[in-house]
Amino acid sequence: MESVKAVRGMRDLLPEELERWQSFEEKARQLLARYGYQEIRTPVVEEKGLFERSVGEQTDIVTKEMYTFLDRKGRKLALRPEGTASVVRAYLEANYFQKRKISRFWYLGPMFRYDRPQKGRYRQFYQLGVEVFGGQDPFFDVEVMALMFYLVNSSGVTDLTIHLNHLGCAQCQHNYLGVLQKFVRPRAGFLCCDCQRRLASNTLRIFDCKNERCAEVLEEAPLPGNYLCQVCQDRYEKVHTGLKALGLSVFEDKRLVRGLDYYTGTVFEAMTGRETNAVAAGGRYDTLTMALGGPAIPAVGFAIGLDRLMALCSETSSKLPVIRAIFLGEEARKRGFLLLEELRREGLRVETDYEERPLKNHLQTASREKVVWCLILGENELNREQFVIKNMETRRQYEISFNGAGQKVKELVC
């Protein structure tokens, strides 16, 4: 019979790998708490329309990468392809904008996109994201980027550069698009077919094209940064100097644009030396709350691609030392079982296979599995009301009496 396998693009996170994830998540939670961010959990399933209205009806994400389906009542639903839309929806639905001036949220969870699977790209992937609502000041942008920087840093990936650009407010964007189209239209014939398509649907994205001829054509093209109004220009300057003041590595990338429609103003990506893909990215989206039927609330946020980040870092977690218990004889086994419970209550990690095998055999197994501490309990020890703790690396042994065993073992191994 054919065996059942994980669905294409989906994968199991097995314990060995999860250790890295959990260790990172622990540090991330602490960091986020210190910046005053609160966790929010939104459903994996949303109305399809939510993403059409936020991510953008013409974007690839919405037109060809969403998992959509009808439920039994014929509702058009979708597995979320990203996190921001849901958080904005929840923020509006819970009326946070009436309760307090500034709201800071973070989330972590699976997102779904029907992409072709590749390294660091899965159909179910994980993002840790951050969103701030109610703040217009450029310091919010800086705060959020600093947080992104330090979060990524805490994973052990330290060769980070923030690529920074500013797309301008709605008015700047409108003005600039006119200029850009006037420039590109006469040269459209020289662009690749992907870019021809982008021209109509998502003009800004032509700057992302890696095709050499397109790059050549766009060499002379007007850039969004040069068509900013005075207010946007000032804001951009403040963001840039703010990041520099923190000593973060920043690269001003005048050609940086983003794939989601909702970005306005500041946009940024976290790049590492080893990867061409960004490991985290985000930006300001001051008009999104309105697009989803709410009041105008300025907001800024980012998301970290955890699958990519975890593939990059070699996190070493400080785990509890493992104590492997070995019992010789039935009496020792019975008494030992109680001893293990006692040690666990002290917070120690102890395990055993309960098997009746020669001591040599047990030690060999432990040695192969790189277990550092063995607990040995046989008749000899039982008669003296004690047991043996052996360090497999130094080969030293310690005799410990049952009385107050937990504390003594703890001192020894921790």
Place this chain on the structure above:
RNA sequence: GUGGGUGUAGCUCAGCGGUUAGAGCGCCAGACUGUGGCUCUGGAUGCCGGGGGUUCAAAUCCCCUCACCCACCCCA
């Protein structure tokens, strides 16, 4: 969605029309009855990814399919 590569033992891979499909590592047993990593001896391994075809004969050639990897695309 487009193009290319790879699927053989638990792992890394060799075999590329012709005996019963191999190596290294790992695994199991023994030498060695309460003290391990070394050594020696012996042992088990497999729908050769799946389906179809060509052939006297297919892991090997052809077609289809599935999965993984790489690049594009997309994006974090």
